[in-house]
Amino acid sequence: MNALQIARQAAITAAREARTCYRNGLVAPSAGIAPGMTQANLIALPRDWAYDFLLYAQRNPQACPVLDVTDAGSFVTPMAEGADLRTDLPLYRIWRNGKLAEEVSDARGAWAEHPDMVTFLIGCSFTFETGLLEADIDVRHITDGGNVPMYRTNRACRPAGRLHGEMVVSMRPIPADRVAEAATITGRYPAVHGAPVHVGEPLQIGITDLAKPDFGEAVRIEPGEIPVFWACGVTPQAAVMASGVPFAITHSPGHMFITDVPDSTYHV
Amino acid sequence: MNALQIARQAAITAAREARTCYRNGLVAPSAGIAPGMTQANLIALPRDWAYDFLLYAQRNPQACPVLDVTDAGSFVTPMAEGADLRTDLPLYRIWRNGKLAEEVSDARGAWAEHPDMVTFLIGCSFTFETGLLEADIDVRHITDGGNVPMYRTNRACRPAGRLHGEMVVSMRPIPADRVAEAATITGRYPAVHGAPVHVGEPLQIGITDLAKPDFGEAVRIEPGEIPVFWACGVTPQAAVMASGVPFAITHSPGHMFITDVPDSTYHV
Known part of the structure; x- marks a missing residue:
């Protein structure tokens, strides 16, 4: 491996280790973790709300740049091999009727409430x-x-x-x-x-x-x-609140999904 | 007006005049027309297909960069004041069950077949x-x-x-x-x-x-x-063919929608 490949591999390893820590219960903001790897906001909605949200994102691309969308009922993404979107973020928020209902570090229970959740990964600063x-x-x-x-x-x-x-x-x-x-x-x-x-x-x-x-x-x-x-x-969380969305799962602000995708992918 | 404003106004006027010509029946490729103004591909689908298409576009952004999406049943866009998406392109294709059924210069009849058509405007080279x-x-x-x-x-x-x-x-x-x-x-x-x-x-x-x-x-x-x-x-037209989409309206290749949005808007 050349120096660039070694650095890249180290960054991916850091991203995977961070996800494993979060999966095992660590709760902490993710800024500065796994430098050079893309971090993402998350919002998951029942399929019935997916079109409205995808359109909302398209119409507000600077705030809601969509990086990936899962198929309904899936909680994996090509952006991070082996990751489980229900557990691999440091902290989640569960929203009911537009109100924050609870914060959890493992959202598998919430995901199980709807068999057709669609998960959106949104670019993060x-x-x-x-x-x-x-x-x-x-x-x-x-x-x-x-x-x-x-x-x-x-x-x-x-x-x-x-x-x-x-x-x-x-x-x-x-x-x-x-x-x-x-x-x-x-x-x-x-x-x-x-x-x-x-x-x-x-x-x-x-x-x-x-x-x-x-x-x-x-x-x-x-x-x-x-x-x-x-x-x-x-x-998107402000939209959940303002619009009284019946059910949504999001990351907790600042507690992001760390992917295996290098920042440079999004450099133009 | 300063020189830039005069040039901008001339370009918008050229775009409007082109749309009026197309509305009145002119059929011609639009390359080189209204230089400096954004041109767009068009695909309109019944609402039932809109989510699949918006997701397809999100997953293939280099080929299908979405510039605007109308509400279901609407045929106007903020990208061009006063424009009617059913008539203001030089040539349309009507697709049935994945096959090209006809080409028309006025697509109001086709649009009328479904009350809930959603129209996507896609970036054009x-x-x-x-x-x-x-x-x-x-x-x-x-x-x-x-x-x-x-x-x-x-x-x-x-x-x-x-x-x-x-x-x-x-x-x-x-x-x-x-x-x-x-x-x-x-x-x-x-x-x-x-x-x-x-x-x-x-x-x-x-x-x-x-x-x-x-x-x-x-x-x-x-x-x-x-x-x-x-x-x-x-x-998107290749997807209509490959996927056997029941009904779609698109522009005819090279016969684009000319907007009032300057190219510079999309310059990064």
Whole structure:
């Protein structure tokens, strides 16, 4: 094996080990784990809701870039050999009638409630964080060892069928002189949310207090840093809430599915 | 208005005039018309088939990049104000049980057969031809005033539900010293098929005779030119044939829907 192959193999091994840990019960945000491997948001819905959701994703591609869709009743994906989507994420949320019912680290029981669950894997901005780190741009929630802060915005997504809701964003504080570079780097990854949707001025998108994110954890913002907002794959969960979806399983924000697919696959 | 706005307005006017001509009965390939405006492939299916198709497109994004999906029973799109998708393309194909039944320039009668038709607009490589022309790369079928040659390949698409089929490609002969540039330019437009899927060696993808395309018209290939193949939005029509879809309406290959959306929207 050459050096690139060795690095690739090490990254895949790290991804598999992480999934095994989560399967065995470890609960922790996945930012910074298995660097270089694509991470994904998850939402599973009964087949009856699958078309509405796939259309919602198509109409809101920056927030909901679809990376893979399982067949109804299946919980495997070509994105990660041997993975079980019901157990291999660190934490799941079970939604009933648009409300969060419980969080579980093993969702096999929830999946068993409907024989025809369709699972969607949605691009995650953790994927492009490796690119930011490689450019020596600090990713605060990784540096400080927490979860990324995420906020509901006042930006309505384009509805589809029975689904509507607002865009959710993730936020990273970026030094003013690196904002353009962060936009350029992340813009190269349109399949994992791409460039920021908003830079600075959180009030304009309906965020009144950066210290109180709707999901994840607040991060410190240093003087000279600008809050930069990227579309976030928690947007489907906002749609579940706003639309009163009868039943859904999602990942818990920041607790993603780590795949065997290198980030470079989504680099354009 | 500044110069850019004037140019933009002229392009939109050209797009509207073209749609009006097609609505009034003009039948002609649309390559080279309204340069700078996004062109789209069209497939309309009864609602019962819409999920399978949207999933097929998601699983084969290079061949079937979805630009817009109408609500069931609707034939308008935000991509072109005032346009009627049933009349504003130069030529349509009506498919019954996987076979081409007829070609019509006004498809209102066909649309009326099912009250719940869902229409998909799929990215078209005509969109990035403006970029090739701007780089002084000859686009042969535009220069010679014909339709682009398209070929069925031996590359299977990833199936979805009841849909399966092979990838269709379009071909443009490119001088050997410009192939890399053509790949780079078109790679910047992933939503309209992006970079080539194959360069040279047509036999490897199952094309035995470049002079006999399955759709469109053959073009001359000059000495020193390489046949370069891009994924093509006629791929859905190959799926209709291979899968025996009961009823579908599509554009006729090369006879596209011209939108009011500038190419630059899909530039990454």
